[in-house]
Every structure is written in C-alpha cells, then in structure tokens.
Amino acid sequence: MENLILILQKTIIYAIPLLIVALGGVFAExxxxxxxxxEGEMIFGAFMGAIFVYLLQKGGVWLDKPQLxxxxxxxxxxxSGALYSLLLSFSAxxxxxxxxxxxxxxxxxxxTIVNTFGLVFFLQEKINMPYTFTGYAIINSNLPGFLRILxxxxxxxxxxxxxxxxxxxxxxxxxxxxxxxxxxxEHPQAADSVGINVAKMRYLGTTISGALAGLGGYAYIxxxxxxxxxxxxxxxxxLALAIMIFGNWNPIGIVIGALMFGxxxxxxxxxxxxxxxxxxxxxxxxxxIVPYVVVLVVLVLFRKKSGCPKAEGIPxxxxxx
Amino acid sequence: MMKxxxxxxxxxxVLCIICGFIVGILVMILITVVNKDLSxxxxxxxxKYLFLGPFSSPNAATVKRNLGNMIFYITPLIxxxxxxxxxxxxxxxxxxxxxxxxxxxxxxxxxALHINCADNRGLGILxxxxxxxxxxxxxxxxxxxxxxxxxxxDINEVVVCIMTNWxxxxxxxxxxxxxxxxxxxxxGKSAYLIxxxxxxxxxxxxxxxxxxxxxxxxxxIIIVIIIAIIFFIVMSKTKFGFELKACGANKHAAKxxxxxxxxNIVLSMVIAGGLAAVGGSLYYLNAGIELQYGSIYANLPxxxxxxxxxxxxxxxxxxxxIFSASFLRYISASGSRLQLAxxxxxxASVISSVIIYFAGFSRLFLMLLSKKRKKEEAKVVxxxxxxxxxxxxxxxxxxxxxxxxxx
Numbered sequence: 001m002e003n004l005i006l007i008l009q010k011t012i013i014y015a016i017p018l019l020i021v022a023l024g025g026v027f028a029e030x031x032x033x034x035x036x037x038x039e040g041e042m043i044f045g046a047f048m049g050a051i052f053v054y055l056l057q058k059g060g061v062w063l064d065k066p067q068l069x070x071x072x073x074x075x076x077x078x079x080s081g082a083l084y085s086l087l088l089s090f091s092a093x094x095x096x097x098x099x100x101x102x103x104x105x106x107x108x109x110x111x112t113i114v115n116t117f118g119l120v121f122f123l124q125e126k127i128n129m130p131y132t133f134t135g136y137a138i139i140n141s142n143l144p145g146f147l148r149i150l151x152x153x154x155x156x157x158x159x160x161x162x163x164x165x166x167x168x169x170x171x172x173x174x175x176x177x178x179x180x181x182x183x184x185x186e187h188p189q190a191a192d193s194v195g196i197n198v199a200k201m202r203y204l205g206t207t208i209s210g211a212l213a214g215l216g217g218y219a220y221i222x223x224x225x226x227x228x229x230x231x232x233x234x235x236x237x238x239l240a241l242a243i244m245i246f247g248n249w250n251p252i253g254i255v256i257g258a259l260m261f262g263x264x265x266x267x268x269x270x271x272x273x274x275x276x277x278x279x280x281x282x283x284x285x286x287x288x289i290v291p292y293v294v295v296l297v298v299l300v301l302f303r304k305k306s307g308c309p310k311a312e313g314i315p316x317x318x319x320x321x
Numbered sequence: 322m323m324k325x326x327x328x329x330x331x332x333x334x335v336l337c338i339i340c341g342f343i344v345g346i347l348v349m350i351l352i353t354v355v356n357k358d359l360s361x362x363x364x365x366x367x368x369k370y371l372f373l374g375p376f377s378s379p380n381a382a383t384v385k386r387n388l389g390n391m392i393f394y395i396t397p398l399i400x401x402x403x404x405x406x407x408x409x410x411x412x413x414x415x416x417x418x419x420x421x422x423x424x425x426x427x428x429x430x431x432x433a434l435h436i437n438c439a440d441n442r443g444l445g446i447l448x449x450x451x452x453x454x455x456x457x458x459x460x461x462x463x464x465x466x467x468x469x470x471x472x473x474x475d476i477n478e479v480v481v482c483i484m485t486n487w488x489x490x491x492x493x494x495x496x497x498x499x500x501x502x503x504x505x506x507x508x509g510k511s512a513y514l515i516x517x518x519x520x521x522x523x524x525x526x527x528x529x530x531x532x533x534x535x536x537x538x539x540x541x542i543i544i545v546i547i548i549a550i551i552f553f554i555v556m557s558k559t560k561f562g563f564e565l566k567a568c569g570a571n572k573h574a575a576k577x578x579x580x581x582x583x584x585n586i587v588l589s590m591v592i593a594g595g596l597a598a599v600g601g602s603l604y605y606l607n608a609g610i611e612l613q614y615g616s617i618y619a620n621l622p623x624x625x626x627x628x629x630x631x632x633x634x635x636x637x638x639x640x641x642x643i644f645s646a647s648f649l650r651y652i653s654a655s656g657s658r659l660q661l662a663x664x665x666x667x668x669a670s671v672i673s674s675v676i677i678y679f680a681g682f683s684r685l686f687l688m689l690l691s692k693k694r695k696k697e698e699a700k701v702v703x704x705x706x707x708x709x710x711x712x713x714x715x716x717x718x719x720x721x722x723x724x725x726x727x728x
Contacts, residue, residue: 087678097681100414101633105678108630112670119665120352235487235621238416242480285495285618292484299476306475 003274007266008149012158015262017042017220020161021240022247022254023168024212028085029249030172031205032185032198033092034313036103037085038213039237040110045081045214046221047114049073050127050229057130067137070156074218081214082207084110089206093199096315111231118231126230129222157219164215168208169251181205185309188316198316213237246295248307260298264291329691330636333683337634338648341676345371348671349664359663367662371669374655382535389529389536391654393607396541397422398646400600401628403549404464404593406637410556411589412569417467417482418597419625420489421460425598426605426612427493428452428459433606434503434514438521445521449606452522456602457595463489464594468587478590486625490618497614505611512615518608537610541603546643548599553639565589600624630677649673 021038028035035041053073056062062069088106091097118125137156140148150158172178183191184201192198220236221229243261247253268287271277277287349367353359370377375387401418408415432452438445467481497503497514505513517523527540556562567575568585576582604624605612631649635641656669 091678091681095682095685097685098633099681101681102678104629104633105674105681108670108674108677112667112674115667116348116352116665116671119667120355232620234619235483238483242483245477245480283495283498285491285498288491288618289488292488296470296481296484299480300470300474303474303476306477308477 003270005146005148007263007270008146009153010266010269011259011262012149013155013223014265015258016155016158016161017216017224017236018240018243018262019216019254019258020165020219021213021216021237022244022258023165023251024209024216025241025244026209026249026251026254027168027172027181027205027212028209029244029309029312030182030185031202032188032309032311032314032316033089033202033206033209034099034103035085035088035206035209035213036100036241037088037106037110037237038209038240039233039235040103040107041081041084041210041213042217042220042233042237042240043110043114043231044084044217045077045210046217046233047110047118047127047229048080048214049077049218050129050221050227052076053129054122054127067156070137070222071160073222074157074160074215077218078211078215081217082211084214085206085210088210089203092206092315093202096317099313107237114229114231126228129227129229155219155223157223161215161219164212165251165255168212172251177204182309184316185311188311192316192318202316213240216240242295245308246299248304249309250307253307257295261291261295264294329687330683333686334634334680336686337676337679337683340679341672342371344675345668345672348668352664352668356663363663367659367664370658370662371655371672374651374658377655377658385533386535387654387658389533389538391650392529392533392542393537393539394653395647395650396545397600397604397624398627398631398650399545399549399643400603401597401624402631402635402642402646403552403628403639404597404600405628405632406635406639406642407552407556407565407596408589408593409632409637410569411565411585412572413468413471413478413586413589413593415464415467415482415590415593415597416479416626416629417464417485418593418628419621420482420486421463421594421597422601422622422625423489423493423617424463424594425456425460425601427456427489427496428598429456429602429606430503430514430612431455431496431500433517433522434500434520436520436522439519440521442521445523446525448522449517449524452606453599453602456598460598460601461591461595464590464592464597465587466590468590471590472583472586486621490621494614494616494618497612510611512613514612514614516609516611517606522606523608524603524606537607539603539607541607545599545603548596549639549643552596556639597625597628600628630673634677634680 021042024041025035025038050073053069056069056072084106087109088099088102091102092099115125118127136153138151138154140152143152172181180191180196181201181204183196184198184205188198191201216236217233220233221227225234239261243254243257246257247255267277268284268290271282271284271287346368349364349371353361353364375391376384378384378387401422404418404421405415429452432455433448436448438448463485466485467478470476470481471478498512503514504511505515524539524541526538527543529538529540529542530536556566564575564580564585565588567578567580568582568589572582575585601622601624604610627649631642631646634645634649652669652673656666659668660666
C-alpha cells in the first residue's frame with residue numbers, strides 16, 4: 001500500500017509535464033500547424049524560467065517565498081515558450097514554410113541557445129537552481145489513503161497544470177474561438193468562407209502550444225530533473241508528441257496516455273526498492289522498455305479512426321481547393 | 322540565366338547558408354561586446370576559423386588530421402540522412418533513425434568483436450563484411466516495425482519510431498552490459514567496449530589513412546558515397562523508386578494505379594532502417610572508435626537525429642545528402658576550431674540551425690524567383706505580340722536577352 005502510494009505520487013509528478021506539453025501539441029495541430037518543436041520550446045522555456053529564478057535569487061528578491069517564485073517562473077517559462085514558438089508560426093503561417101523543417105530547426109536552435117548563453121553568462125552549459133526553489137509545496141503525510149497521491153509531497157506545478165489543462169480543454173471544445181481554431185485544422189477553406197481568419201487562428205494555436213510547452217518544460221526541470229536546466233530535456237518533447245498521437249489528438253486520450261506511461265515508467269524507477277519487484281531480479285533496462293512496448297501494444301489493440309486534423313501541415317493558400 | 326531548376330535550388334540553398342553565417346557572425350559580435358576578454362582581433366580570427374574550418378591550421382599535419390576526422394564523421398551522417406530522405410520520399414517521417422542506427426551498431430559489434438582475427442586480416446575483412454550484413458539486417462528489421470504498424474494498423478509512424486528508439490537504446494545497454502568479454506577492462510575503462518582495431522575486423526581503409534594520416538578516416542566514406550549514388554539511381558530511374566515516390570505523393574492515387582501501397586510503406590521503412598544501420602555499423606567498426614554503451618539507454622545518438630536536417634537541407638535528394646552532410650560536418654569542424662579564438666563551439670550549431678530554419682522556406686525563395694520571372698516573361702511576350710506576325714525563333718531571342726539583363 002505504502003509503495004503503491006509512493007509510485008502513484010511519482011506517476012503524477014512525471015505525467016504532469018507530459019500532459020501539458022501534449023495538450024500544447026493538440027492546440028498547434030488542431031489549428032493546422034505541426035509543432036515538431038515541442039522539445040525545443042520546452043528546453044527554451046525551462047532555461048528562461050531558470051534564468052528568472054537565478055536573477056531573483058541574485059537580486060535577493062522573494063528569498064523567503066520559494067512558492068511564489070515557482071509560480072512566476074512557470075509563467076516566465078510559458079511566456080518565453082510562446083515567444084519562441086512565434087519563430088515557428090511566423091515561418092509556418094506567414095512564409096508558408098515546410099513545418100517539419102522549421103520544427104527541426106527550432107529543436108536544434110534551442111539547445112545551442114542554452115549552451116551558448118550558458119557559457120557566456122554562467123560559464124557552464126547548465127543552470128542549477130537551489131533546492132529551496134524546487135521543494136515540495138505541500139507535505140501532508142497524515143492524510144488518509146489516496147488523498148495523499150495528490151496532496152502529499154506535491155508540487156504547485158501539479159495544480160497549476162491540472163487547472164490550465166482543464167480550462168483550456170473545455171475552452172477548445174466549448175467556446176466559439178476554440179471551435180473556429182479546430183475548424184482551421186480540419187478544413188481551412190471552409191473556415192475562411194464563413195469569415196474565420198485562418199492565419200490568426202493558426203498563430204493563436206501555435207502560440208498557446210508554445211506557452212504550454214514552455215510551462216511543461218519548466219515544470220519538468222523543477223520537479224523531475226531536480227532543478228537543473230540544460231540543453232537537453234531527455235526527449236520529453238518528442239515523448240509528449242507521441243502521447244498526443246496516442247491520445248488521438250484529444251485531451252481525454254492524452255490524460256489516459258500520460259498517466260499510463262508515467263505509471264509504467266515509475267514502476268521501473270522504483271523497481272529496485274520494492275521487494276516484490278526486486279526479487280524477480282530483472283535489470284532496470286527491462287522496466288525501462290516496458291512503457292514503450294505497452295504503448296505500442298495499446299495502440300494496436302485499441303486502434304480507431306485517426307483523429308489527426310486533416311489539414312495539419314498544409315500551408316493555407318487562399319483560393320486553393 | 323535561371324532556367325535550370327537545379328540551379329535555382331542551389332541558389333536558394335546558398336541564400337540560406339549566407340543567412341546562417343550572417344546570424345552566426347552577429348552572435349559572435351554580440352559575444353565580443355559582452356565578454357571583456359575578447360577583442361576585435363579575436364573576432365577576425367574567429368571569422369577566419371569559421372570559414373576555413375579544418376583548413377585553418379598552419380600546420381600541414383594538423384590540417385590532414387582534422388580533414389580526415391571530418392570526413393570520417395561525415396560517413397554516418399550521410400547514412401542517417403539517406404535513411405530519413407528515402408522514407409520522406411515515401412511520405413514517412415523516419416524519426417526512428419537513432420534506434421535503427423543503434424540496432425545496426427549492436428548487430429555489427431556482436432559479430433566483429435566476438436571473432437578475433439588479429440593474425441589473419443583476410444579473414445578479418447570477411448568477418449567485417451558479415452558484421453555489416455548482420456547490422457543491416459538488425460536495422461532493417463527495426464525499421465520494419467514502424468512500417469508494419471503504419472501499413473497494417475494505420476498507426477502514425479512518428480509515435481512508433483519514438484517508442485522503438487528508446488526500446489533500442491535500452492536493449493543496446495542491456496545486451497552489452499552482459500557481454501563481459503567485450504568490455505574494455507584492460508585499458509581501465511568502465512562501460513566502454515573494446516575496439517575493432519586490435520581484432521583485425523575493422524573497416525578497410527583503401528589507403529585513405531596514408532593520404533590523411535593521424536585521423537580516423539577509413540574506407541567507409543567511399544562505400545557510403547557509392548550507396549548514395551545507387552539510391553539516387555534507384556529513386557530517379559527505376560520503377561521501384563517511382564512507386565515509392567508515388568506512394569509519398571498521393572497514397573490513394575498510388576493504390577488506384579494498382580500499386581501495393583502497404584508493401585511500399587513497409588519496404589521503404591525497411592530500407593530506411595538498413596541505411597541508418599549501415600551508418601551505425603561503419604561508425605563503430607572503425608579501428609579507433611569505441612562504444613560507450615553505459616549511457617546509451619539515457620541518450621539517443623546524435624547521428625540519428627542529425628540525419629533529419631541533413632536530409633531536409635538536401636531536399637531529400639540522395640546525392641544532395643552527401644553535400645548537405647559534408648557541409649553540416651564542415652560547420653561543426655569550424656566550431657571546434659572557434660574555441661582557439663576564444664568563442665564557444667556552439668556558434669557552429671547556431672549557424673547550422675539557422676540555415677535549416679531558412680531552408681524551411683527556401684521554397685518561398687524559389688517561388689519568388691519564379692514569379693518574378695513569369696511576370697517578366699509576360700511583359701516580354703505582350704511587347705513582342707504587338708507586331709502581329711513574328712516568327713517563333715525570333716520570339717525566343719529577346720526574351721533571353723531580357724532575362725540576362727535583369728539577372
């Protein structure tokens with residue numbers, strides 16, 4: 001029981017960045033832009049968030065308020081992710097570029113920005129944030145049973161992400177603008193014919209996407225990566241992309257995918273400390289492989305009609321049929 | 322002047338490259354301003370290193386070594402670039418090249434490191450050949466997975482490729498950590514494998530190591546260039562290549578025309594997997610390269626992902642990949658030289674990523690070039706049509722002249 005709660009707590013922490021970045025992917029692709037740059041946006045957002053924390057600490061501001069700093073750093077991460085994604089939307093919407101190429105370029109550019117500026121300003125390729133800024137927000141080890149999964153050893157980012165995820169998902173499906181945005185990914189010509197500004201919607205979708213990726217990037221380095229911002233984010237951006245496809249471009253599917261993947265991943269992480277699993281004697285590599293294999297198996301077993309937006313990746317040309 | 326579409330493509334690429342260098346130099350100027358240790362003379366040195374790359378050393382032996390290493394590092398990049406390019410032509414985004422690269426490495430090293438041919442180089446070359454074949458089979462099988470998922474279950478290849486990458490990475494570390502006889506304990510290293518150099522199963526050098534001594538260079542580059550040319554011919558001149566491209570251009574039309582689009586998807590991924598695997602095999606079968614298997618499960622090899630920009634920069638043309646891969650490695654080689662002038666090596670990556678970014682809308686450059694031309698042609702034609710009777714031959718001539726002037 002104690003072990004299960006421990007695993008579930010870790011699952012939530014691991015799944016949270018994946019969840020929000022995958023939703024970011026949904027926003028871009030539903031508006032018709034393939035956002036391959038999720039990884040780059042995560043790296044950039046995380047790095048900017050870490051610089052923000054570093055500057056605050058250096059200036060002696062809010063030293064006694066680590067949680068306030070955390071929230072602001074998340075916002076900085078989101079803002080810089082959004083700014084960075086403008087490079088993608090500008091080339092994809094305005095210049096009608098090949099979105100795969102632009103995304104690849106942004107994925108290459110973000111690590112070099114981190115490395116170059118890290119070396120110039122911090123004399124190393126990464127920033128380590130002090131532990132006080134990355135500690136748990138809530139510790140309630142007395143809570144009964146399963147309440148502890150969410151409310152014990154929890155980070156503020158968990159609640160921020162859950163709130164943002166829920167609000168944006170509802171907004172995407174229930175609001176007028178959200179519907180317009182989705183229409184631009186399915187049939188931009190039809191959307192245009194009823195007076196929707198396709199370019200504007202695609203800019204909006206990609207910018208939200210970048211913001212969510214930046215937010216998820218900072219949430220990842222502050223929680224899973226123990227406060228180290230560097231030029232790599234361990235393939236989380238691509239993983240989020242995979243979870244998005246796994247979830248069939250749909251928020252509920254993403255929740256299922258991220259939680260399932262996170263759970264399997266965390267079993268591997270604790271396999272050596274749980275007696276039951278340690279007795280089997282399988283190497284850690286086996287547990288590392290399990291989540292990826294399960295995703296493939298689930299994809300085959302529960303395959304359905306692809307929810308892939310039909311016009312994604314195709315630049316919109318007015319007057320083209 | 323710009324009638325030839327290939328010429329136009331090259332012009333667009335050159336424009337991208339110029340933009341990349343401008344941004345790179347701007348970053349260097351910025352760093353010079355910020356960093357008090359750097360002066361204008363550093364900047365000029367840096368720019369010199371940036372353009373001359375491996376040739377920027379006054380010492381001839383160093384130039385040869387740098388050049389040889391650069392050529393060696395081009396080899397796997399061409400292969401992963403080809404892998405991505407061939408899949409792209411069939412409409413598939415092969416982001417799984419890192420996994421296929423690793424499976425090729427695994428298959429090849431399991432053969433080449435287990436058979437000791439230190440006394441018999443002739444047998445060693447046979448073992449080397451076998452190692453390559455086994456590597457290709459492993460990589461092709463690994464590439465087949467996303468292909469089969471795509472063709473028969475209609476599951477997006479990107480998600481399958483990402484999953485298989487990490488599975489491959491864990492398998493490689495898992496397998497090699499159990500092969501205690503292959504671990505380089507004599508040299509006091511942990512998590513490193515022994516080299517093929519001491520076993521006689523390394524890649525033949527075809528004398529290239531005599532031309533560029535002191536470097537890693539081997540015959541791999543020649544093999545790779547031949548493979549690229551073969552695939553250029555296959556893709557542009559054969560029925561099979563045409564079918565692959567037809568599937569990429571329009572899956573439904575290809576099916577309607579009687580092509581087996583499922584077979585083509587799987588085959589294309591099998592080929593892509595095999596090509597990426599050759600890259601891994603050739604890289605690690607070099608006499609002097611050792612595999613650090615201990616950290617592979619956490620870090621996918623950069624060669625796999627760098628194949629994507631190499632392919633895209635070449636517009637997925639197999640021969641073009643040779644040039645784009647060479648160019649990308651040249652920039653990287655310049656980057657390591659930049660450190661001598663006091664700048665960090667990452668400026669080279671800034672340049673290559675900016676070039677790729679601009680390559681994304683090189684088609685826009687092309688379109689602008691063509692549109693301008695069409696307008697001019699239209700003008701010329703209307704001007705000529707004023708006199709009612711004009712022979713066709715004379716119509717061509719002024720048009721040509723006009724183009725020359727505007728160009």
